[in-house]
Amino acid sequence: MTHSRRKWLLISVALAAAAALAAPLAHAQQKPIKIGFSMALTGGLAGGGKGALISMEIWRDDVNKKGGLLGRPVALVYYDDATQPANVPGIYTKLLEVDKVDLVVSGYGTNLIAPAMPIIMRKKLVFPALFGLGANEEFKYDRYFQIMPAGPAPKLDWSKGFFELAMEQNPKPKSVAIVAADAEFALNAAEGARANAKKLKLDIVYDKTYPPATTDFTPIVRAIQATSPDIVYVGSYPPDSVGMVKAASEVGLKTKMFGGGMVGLQFAAIQKNLGPLLNGIVNYDFWVPEPTLNFPGVNEFLAKYRVAAKDKGVDPFGHYLPPYSYAYLEVLGQAVEATKSLDHSKLAAYMHKTTFDTVVGKVKFGKNGEWARTRTLQVQFRDVQPDNLEQFAGPGKRIVLYPKEWKSGNIVFPYKQ
Amino acid sequence: MKSAAFWGALAAIFAAGLALTGAVANEYYYNALYLILQAALMAIAWNILGGFTGYVNFGSAGFFAIGAYTTVALNKALGLPLPLLILAGGAVGGLVGLGLGYLTLRLKGVYFAIATLAMAIVIETLVINWSYVGGAKGTYILTPEKHLWFDSYIQMLFVVMLLLTLAAVAISRMLSSSRIGRGLAAIRDDEVAAECAGVPTLRLKLVSTTVMGAMMGVAGAPFPFFVTFVDPSSAFNLFIAVNAIAMPMIGGTAHWLGPVIGALLVGTTQEIVKVTVSSEMNVLIVGVMLVVFITLAPQGIVGLARKHLRRRKP
Numbered sequence: 001m002t003h004s005r006r007k008w009l010l011i012s013v014a015l016a017a018a019a020a021l022a023a024p025l026a027h028a029q030q031k032p033i034k035i036g037f038s039m040a041l042t043g044g045l046a047g048g049g050k051g052a053l054i055s056m057e058i059w060r061d062d063v064n065k066k067g068g069l070l071g072r073p074v075a076l077v078y079y080d081d082a083t084q085p086a087n088v089p090g091i092y093t094k095l096l097e098v099d100k101v102d103l104v105v106s107g108y109g110t111n112l113i114a115p116a117m118p119i120i121m122r123k124k125l126v127f128p129a130l131f132g133l134g135a136n137e138e139f140k141y142d143r144y145f146q147i148m149p150a151g152p153a154p155k156l157d158w159s160k161g162f163f164e165l166a167m168e169q170n171p172k173p174k175s176v177a178i179v180a181a182d183a184e185f186a187l188n189a190a191e192g193a194r195a196n197a198k199k200l201k202l203d204i205v206y207d208k209t210y211p212p213a214t215t216d217f218t219p220i221v222r223a224i225q226a227t228s229p230d231i232v233y234v235g236s237y238p239p240d241s242v243g244m245v246k247a248a249s250e251v252g253l254k255t256k257m258f259g260g261g262m263v264g265l266q267f268a269a270i271q272k273n274l275g276p277l278l279n280g281i282v283n284y285d286f287w288v289p290e291p292t293l294n295f296p297g298v299n300e301f302l303a304k305y306r307v308a309a310k311d312k313g314v315d316p317f318g319h320y321l322p323p324y325s326y327a328y329l330e331v332l333g334q335a336v337e338a339t340k341s342l343d344h345s346k347l348a349a350y351m352h353k354t355t356f357d358t359v360v361g362k363v364k365f366g367k368n369g370e371w372a373r374t375r376t377l378q379v380q381f382r383d384v385q386p387d388n389l390e391q392f393a394g395p396g397k398r399i400v401l402y403p404k405e406w407k408s409g410n411i412v413f414p415y416k417q
Numbered sequence: 418m419k420s421a422a423f424w425g426a427l428a429a430i431f432a433a434g435l436a437l438t439g440a441v442a443n444e445y446y447y448n449a450l451y452l453i454l455q456a457a458l459m460a461i462a463w464n465i466l467g468g469f470t471g472y473v474n475f476g477s478a479g480f481f482a483i484g485a486y487t488t489v490a491l492n493k494a495l496g497l498p499l500p501l502l503i504l505a506g507g508a509v510g511g512l513v514g515l516g517l518g519y520l521t522l523r524l525k526g527v528y529f530a531i532a533t534l535a536m537a538i539v540i541e542t543l544v545i546n547w548s549y550v551g552g553a554k555g556t557y558i559l560t561p562e563k564h565l566w567f568d569s570y571i572q573m574l575f576v577v578m579l580l581l582t583l584a585a586v587a588i589s590r591m592l593s594s595s596r597i598g599r600g601l602a603a604i605r606d607d608e609v610a611a612e613c614a615g616v617p618t619l620r621l622k623l624v625s626t627t628v629m630g631a632m633m634g635v636a637g638a639p640f641p642f643f644v645t646f647v648d649p650s651s652a653f654n655l656f657i658a659v660n661a662i663a664m665p666m667i668g669g670t671a672h673w674l675g676p677v678i679g680a681l682l683v684g685t686t687q688e689i690v691k692v693t694v695s696s697e698m699n700v701l702i703v704g705v706m707l708v709v710f711i712t713l714a715p716q717g718i719v720g721l722a723r724k725h726l727r728r729r730k731p
Contacts, residue, residue, distance in 0.1 A: 079692055082699075085651045086644050087691065090448040093571070094692050097443040111555065114646035118560045119444075122569070138557040182545055182553040184648060209553075211545075 032075040033068070033342070035060075035329070036101030038091040038116070040108050043083025047267075049108045051305075051314040052130060052325035053078065058304050059329040069336045077101050081112055088115035096123060102342050105328060108321070110135045110184060117141060126335075126347045128328040129369075131321065133158075133188050136369050143348040144369035147328035149286055151374025152366045155192035159233060161378040161402035162260045162282060163196040166231050169413045173230030173256055177206035179220060179244075180235035180261075189235035189261035197233075205229050214240060217247035224253070231257040238264030242274065249277045256414035259283040265381075266320040271397075272389045278381035280415040285379045287323050287360060288398040290408040295361040301326055317393055327358035378402040380411055423590065427583045434579040438572045447575040449688040451643060454578040455636055456687075457680035459657065460664035461585045461673075462632030467662065468670030469593060470625045471605030472522075473530040477661035479537030480630050482544065482652035483510045484637025489550045489647055492558060499561075499577065503638040510634015511627045513540075518626035522619065525608070541653045555648025558641040574639055585632050589673040592628070601625055633661075656700065660684075663703045667710045669717025678718050 037056075040049030056076060063074050077099050081087040088107065095101045096119070104120060106113040106129040113132040117139045120127045129135060129146045134154045136144045151157030166173050176197045180190035187209065197204055205227040210220055217240065224232055232255045234244055241264035248258060259281040264270045266285050271278065287293055305318040315322070332347075334356055339346045355364040366372035379398040384391065391397055399409035438447075459477060466472050484506035491497050491505055521532040545553045560570050567573040592598045600621045603611035612618050641647045660683070668679025683706060687699040714721050 084654065084656070085646055085648070086452070086640075086654070089571075089644060090445065090452065090688070090691070093443075093445040093448045097445045111646060111648060111651070114557060115644045118570075118645050138559065183650075184554045187552070187554045212553075 030068070030072040032073045033070065033103065033336070034075050034077050034099065034101040035103045035105060035332070036077045036092075036095030036099060037105045038081040038088050038095075038107040038112065039078050040083040040112060041080035043081075045083045045109050045112070047314060048131075048321045049083075050312065051309065051318055051322050052108050054308045054312065054314065055301075055305060055318065055322040055325040056329055058301065058308060059326045059333070063333055069333055070340060070342075074333075081107055083109075083112065085111050085115045088112055089119060092116045092119045096125075103332060103336075105332065106130050106132065108325075114139075117144075124344055126332070126344045126351065128332050130325055130328055133185055141369070142352075142367075143344065145328075145331065145351050145365050146370050147324045147331065147360075147363070149360070149363075149371045149375035151376060152368065152370050152372060154370055155188050156195055157192070157374035158189050158284060158376055159193040159196050159260055160374065161376060162233065162257070162284070163193070163200055163202070165282065165378055165402050165411060166257050167200055169256070169411070173202065175203040175205045175227070175229045175231075177224045177227055177229035177232045177255075178204060178208075178235075179206065179224060179232070180209050181212050181214075181237050181240050182209040183212045183237065185263065186235035186237060186261065190233070193233045193235065193260060202231075210240070212237065212240070215243060217243040218250060220244075221247040221251045221253055224255075225251055229255055231255060233260035234258070235261040236263065238267065238270060241265055242270055245274050245277050245281065257282055258415045267315050268317045268319075268389060268392050269315070271384070271392050272387065274384075275386040275388075276384050278384050280381065280412060282378055282380045282401065282411070282415075285320070285377045285398060286375075287319050288377065288379055288395075288400060289319065289393065290395050290398070290400050290406075292400055292406045292408045293361070295359055296357070298323055298359040301359045316389070323360050327360045327363065330358045331356045331363060375403060375406070377406065380409075382409075382412065424587075427587060431579060431583055434576055438567055438576060442568060444569055444571050447569075447571045451571065451575050451578050453681065453684035453688060454575070454582045455640070456660050456664060456684040457677055458578070458582045458585050458636040459633060459661040460668070460676035460680040461582070461589050462629045462636065463661040464665040464670055464673075464676040465589060465592060465632070466625045466629040468665050468675065469598060469601040469605065470622060472622070472625070473526075473662070474533045474629065475530050475658060475662070476517075476533035476535075476537035477633060478653045478655060478658040479533075479540045480510050480513065480633030481637035481640070481657050482537075482649070483513055483540065483630075484634035485640045485647055485652045486544055486550050486637075487634065488638045488641045489556055489558060492641070493549070493556075499639065499642065503577070503581070503635055506638030507631040507635040510637070511631030513634075514626040514628070514630020515623060517630065518623040522622045522626070537653060537658070541649050544652075545649050551648065553649060555646055555651075558645055558647065560642055560645060570642070574643055577639060581635055585635075586673065586677060588628065588632075589676075593673045597621060597624060659700075659703060663707045665717070667706050667717055669719030669721075671716065672719045675717050675719040682718070 039053050040046050060074050060076050068074055079091045104125055108130050110132040113129050113135045121141050126143045131148045132146055178190050178193050180186040206224050236244055241262040262283050265283050305322050335347045335350045339350050355362050364372045378401045380401055382399050384397055400406050401411050463477055466474050487506045487509045488502045491502055517536055521529055524532050564570040564573040600616045603616050604618050608618055664679035664683050665676035667683055669675030686702055690698045
C-alpha cells in the first residue's frame with residue numbers, strides 16, 4: 001500500500017468513526033418528539049393502565065434505539081388520570097399548552113377517552129385511542145383511530161362471533177339469556193348481544209342487569225337456570241366475571257354455550273384463580289398465544305414486556321392490552337416516518353389509507369376510526385389445570401374459534417361443567 | 418370586612434378574572450381554575466349547613482350530580498342555554514335540599530349524616546336506572562360552538578364559575594352576618610336552647626338545606642360541558658363529597674371566609690400535585706391535611722388567624 005493510499009484510508013476510517021460518533025450525538029442533541037397522554041395509573045383501571053404504560057415505554061426505547069422518529073428521539077409525557085374523567089380535560093390542555101407535546105394519544109378506556117375529545121377536536125389533532133368502545137359515535141371525528149379490533153360496528157361486532165358460532169351448532173340454539181353489569185362497557189356489550197340475538201331470531205328468555213357492586217351471583221345464575229336458556233351471554237367486569245363463573249359452577253348451570261363478553265378472563269391472575277372452572281367457556285379476546293396469531297414481532301415484544309412487568313403488580317404475560325398499547329404507538333410512529341412530518345392533516349390522511357404492520361398484525365382503519373374489519377376473537381378455554389399460571393403463557397389453553405381466518409381449533413359443544 | 422370593601426374586592430376579583438381571559442390564552446390555567454372554583458363553590462355550600470348550622474352532610478356529591486344531570490336532561494330535551502341550565506340546576510338542587518330538610522331534620526348528629534349519604538345513594542340508583550340521561554352507561558354532551566366573545570369555551574366556563582363562586586361568597590357572607598346567620602349559629606351551639614329562646618329552628622334549618630342544595634346544584638350544572646362525558650361514577654364521585662367537607666374543615670367552618678381559603682389552598686395544591694406527582698396523591702393530601710387540622714387546629718386556618726390576631730392585640 002502506498003503512503004498516499006494509506007493516508008486516504010486512515011482519513012476515511014477517521015471520518016467514518018467521527019460520523020458514527022456524531023450521529024447519536026446529533027440525535028441526542030435534537031429536540032425530542034413529545035407524545036403526550038393521560039393514563040390510568042391509579043384507580044379502577046390502574047391494572048390495565050400500568051401495563052399499557054410499560055408497553056409504551058418499550059416502544060419508546062425500541063424506536064429510540066433505531067434512531068428515533070425523523071431523526072429525533074421520542075419522549076413520552078404523561079400524567080395519571082386516576083381513572084377519573086374529570087381529570088382528563090385538564091391533563092390534555094396541560095400537555096398541549098404547557099408541555100407543548102407534538103403528538104397525543106388517548107388514555108385507556110372509553111370514559112377516559114371521551115373527555116379529551118373536544119380539546120383534541122378543537123386543535124384538529126390525530127388521536128390514536130386505546131380501547132374505547134364506540135367512543136367516537138357521538139363526536140364523529142375524522143382523526144380518531146381506535147386500536148382495539150372491535151370492528152366498524154363495535155357494539156354489534158363484539159358479540160357477533162359468539163352468536164354466529166352458536167348458530168353453526170347442531171342442534172341450533174333457540175333461546176338466549178343475556179345478563180350484564182349495570183355499567184358502561186357491559187351495557188354496550190349487552191345491547192349488541194340483544195341486537196344480534198334478535199337478528200338471529202333467538203328467543204331472549206332472560207335479559208337483566210345487576211348492580212356493579214354485586215358480590216353474590218348465585219341468585220342470578222339460579223334465575224337464569226330457571227329459564228333454561230340454550231346459550232348464556234354475560235357482559236361483566238373482572239370481579240363479577242369471577243363471581244359469575246364460580247356461581248355457574250356452584251349452581252351447575254346447564255346451558256350449551258356460556259360466556260361472551262366477560263372482561264377479566266383475559267388476565268393471567270384471574271385465569272389462575274379460576275383454573276379448571278374456565279374449561280368450556282367461550283369468551284371474547286383480542287390476542288392469545290395461538291399459532292394462528294403469531295404476528296411478526298409480537299413474541300419479541302411480549303418477552304420484553306415479561307421482563308419489564310416483573311414485580312410491578314401488572315399482568316405478567318400481557319396478552320390483552322399491552323400488545324395493543326404498543327401497536328397504537330407503532331401506527332403513529334409509522335405514519336410520522338412515512339409522511340416525514342408532524343403535520344396532523346397529513347398524518348390523518350395517511351392513517352386512513354394505509355394498512356399498518358404492527359405486533360398485533362395488520363391494522364386498517366375504517367371511516368369512523370375503528371378497525372375496518374372486526375377481529376374480536378371468540379376463544380374457548382380448554383384443558384386448564386388447577387394452580388398453574390405458566391400454562392397460560394403458551395398455546396392450547398385458549399383456542400381461537402372465531403373469526404375463521406384466525407381459527408386454531410374447533411368448538412367443544414355443548415358447554416359442560 | 419366592611420361592606421364597601423367586600424363588594425369592591427368581589428368586583429376587583431371578577432374584573433381580574435375577565436382581564437385574565439384577555440391576557441392569557443393558555444387553556445390549561447382555565448381548566449385548573451375552573452376545578453378550583455368548582456371545589457370552592459361546593460365548599461361554601463357545604464359550610465352553610467355543615468359550618469353555620471352544625472349539620473354534617475355526607476351527600477354533597479348527590480346534590481352536585483343533581484345539577485349535572487338536570488343539565489344533561491334539559492339540554493337533551495330542550496337544548497336550553499347555559500344560564501338557564503344553571504338556574505334549573507340550582508332550582509332542582511334547592512328543592513331536593515328542601516325535601517331532604519323536611520325528611521331528615523328530625524335526625525341529629527351522625528344519624529343526619531348517614532341520612533344524607535343514603536340520599537346520595539338513592540339518587541345515584543335512580544340516575545343509574547334512568548336511561549334518558551344515559552343511565553349507567555353515561556352520556557356525551559357536545560360542547561356548544563358559541564362562547565360569546567371568549568377565545569374558547571373553557572374560558573367562558575371559567576368566567577361563569579368565577580361569577581357563581583363570587584355570588585356564593587356574597588350569599589354566604591350575608592347569611593352569616595344576618596339574623597338568619599345568628600339563628601343558625603344558635604342552632605349549632607345548642608338547638609334546644611335556641612328553640613326555647615324563640616329561634617324558629619325548623620324554618621332556619623330548611624333555609625339552610627335549601628340554600629346548600631341550590632348552591633351545589635349550581636356547581637354541578639356546568640360540569641357536563643366541562644367534562645363532555647357524564648356517567649354516575651364521575652358525577653357522584655365520593656371525592657367531590659370528601660373535598661366539600663375537607664375544604665371548610667381546613668379553612669375554618671365558623672366564618673364565611675373559611676371554605677374559600679380552604680378551597681383555594683387545597684384545590685390549588687391538588688391541581689399542582691396532579692401534574693407534578695400523581696392524581697391519586699390528591700386523596701392522600703386531603704386526608705393528611707384534614708387529620709393535621711382536626712387534631713392541631715380544629716378551628717381551621719381562620720381560627721388560627723383569629724387566635725394570632727387576638728394575641729397580638731395588647
